[in-house]
Amino acid sequence: MCGIGGILSFESSPPDVGERMNSVMGHRGPDASGIYESGRVLLAHRRLSILDLSDAGRQPMKNRDGTVRIVFNGEIYNYRELRDRVSHYTFRSETDTEVLLHLYEEYGVECLRLLRGMFAFAIWDESRERLFLARDRVGQKPLFYHHTDDAFRFGSTISAILTDDAVEAVPDLAAIRSYLTYQYVPRPRTGFDGISQLNPGEYMLVSDGEVTRRPYWSLSFERQFRPDATKLATRLRAKLLEATRLRMRSDVPVGVFLSGGIDSSIVTALMDAVSETPVKTYSIGFDEDAFTELEFARTVAEQYGTDHTEYTVTPDSTAVLADLVSHYEMPFGDPSALPTYYVSQAAADDVTVVLTGDAGDENFAGYDRYYLDALAGYANRLPSEVRTAVPPIIDALPEPARRATLVKHARRFLESVNGDDVERYANFVIRDEQPSEEFWTGPEPSDELAHLRRAFDAADGPTRLDRLMQVDVETYLPDVLLTKVDRASMAHSIEVRSPFLDHDVMEFTSSIPADLKRRGRDGKWLLKRAFEPDLPEAVLDRSKQGFGVPVNEWFRGELRDEMRDRLERLGTRPPFDSDGLTALLSAHTDRTVDAGYRLWDLMMLDEWYEQFVEG
Secondary structure, eight states: OEEEEEEEESSSOOOSOHHHHHHHTGGGOBSEEEEEEETTEEEEEEEOOOSOOSGGGOSSEEOTTSSEEEEEEEEETTHHHHHGGGTTSOOSSSOHHHHHHHHHHHHGGGGGGGOOEEEEEEEEETTTTEEEEEEOSSOOSOOEEEEOSSEEEEESSHHHHHTSTTSOOOBOHHHHHHHHHHSBOOTTOOSBTTEEEOOTTEEEEEETTEEEEEEOOOOOOSOOOOOOHHHHHHHHHHHHHHHHHHHTOOSSOEEEEOOSSHHHHHHHHHHHHHOSSOOEEEEEEESSGGGOOHHHHHHHHHHHTOEEEEEEEOGGGGGGHHHHHHHHOSOBOOTTHHHHHHHHHHHHTTOSEEEOOTTHHHHHTOOHHHHHHHHHHHHTTSOHHHHHHHHHHHHTSOHHHHHSHHHHHHHHHHHHHTSOHHHHHHHHHSOOSSOGGGTBOSOOOSOTTHHHHHHHHHOOOSSHHHHHHHHHHHTHIIIIIIHHHHHHHHTTTOEEEOGGGOHHHHHHHHTSOGGGTOBTTBOSHHHHHHHGGGSOHHHHTSOOOOOOOOHHHHTTTTTHHHHHHHHHHHTTSTTBOHHHHHHHHHHHHTTSSOOHHHHHHHHHHHHHIIIIIOO
16 A cells, blocks of 8 residues: 655646655555656655565656656556556556556546556646546545645645645634534545545546546446345355455465454455465454454454454553544544554554455445334334324433433434434434534534435435445445544555455445345345355354444543543633533533543544644
């Protein structure tokens, strides 16, 4: 994996910030660095060597006559096959970057349709005086940009863009408010005023000061077929095996993050079928039994005789919070970033490439919220008198009863029943431990759920479940799951790949009817059927367990005093209300509410202000 950055100046030479760009991206590419400067363009690159470890793979890379130059971050898994399509070019390396460079010469922007991989890249075409940038279909690799009248700046990291003194780190309050709703900043915003993200499956052309953004791919669920389930399972096995084989192409050691769930266990089994040596597996856990999956991971590791490593996360593990925020750059509130950071650190001692089971839930309806949404849909058909009568009864209960977990879940479920199609699902994907209006005095959105509504409007699936999976592919997958994994892994200079994110696999699974993916409470029905012979019974039959973190108890114990200090500091920053923040922590420590996830959001936000706004 690598880091890319650059500036296209519209009026004069760009500032001399190439070395600074490479310095702040060092973790994304510790093996080499390169800079190209000529006229109005600057390209910077940090390299993490995966294919062709020789100097022939250094970037920025140029074509034969030097009129086209590329900086590339990612992997083109089918680069060997694509090399045959441009075999008339003389190759000087065994890299996928050089294949992509010549594909652009041959096909222009249409080369994107040939690529099977994860990537973000920029190509400077001198003859056209045009900068061509693109991001992979699903959004595995980041690409940020800043466009003004005088220049266009881009980078794999926001920090690379901020190396230009002309760019200030100013908070985007509308984005901060969205963060308090979703626990992440919805695209294309970043939390920084004027700095945006390129969407997954999109490319950009920059020429004569003008910027054009165009989509080149989106996942459709519209066309589905219903062959025999056994035949589907056989095809699915073959496609995932091929996707795994492609992702094991590497000139450096490869391992796998093994959580003990269905998806990573399947990937481990597929890697074992391909590898000639024992697979290296890495698992993470907690001292709290309700949050750990290590027992299941060990079962899979024993079945396949893997070289297994485990790491346990404890409250003092939050000592890396500052480092975590510096790598995420955008406000990011998913606490599972912490264990992902540590399992990446453990793997980095042995390997440079790691496979995961990411996107198995989005492809095969694995999330329990899909089942809860279906129940809410059934309940929505009840007479309105019945649906509206229960919440007041819950409100009338004594306080200890109202605080009971089952009662809180019941109230939230009933609130979802009474909402529209988007509000119904939002209740299952947005945490609401404490309303933000209790401590936020800044601008309020006209529609808090606009990000989700846009995704629902674009969904074309024939069933409600199809559309929910599409919404998650458009929102949760790139903005949370893939962001989390990319930043945590690149903090330790390792590359993460997932067979379930192969766009050929995703297009195949989107054509499978929803009732073959989830049947009642049983998610991943077809996936389990396809890999039943390969998985231990204990793993195959277990219920879905999210990658949770015991933050509720941490903030009532070891982290309480630190949280108090952080909230006091955050309360001095407009538009936060100090009294509301103090009341939130008091309510949590008194067990009036379980606000651990909300407190984590605010702790990360305080550190973000410290580093990027005030630092």
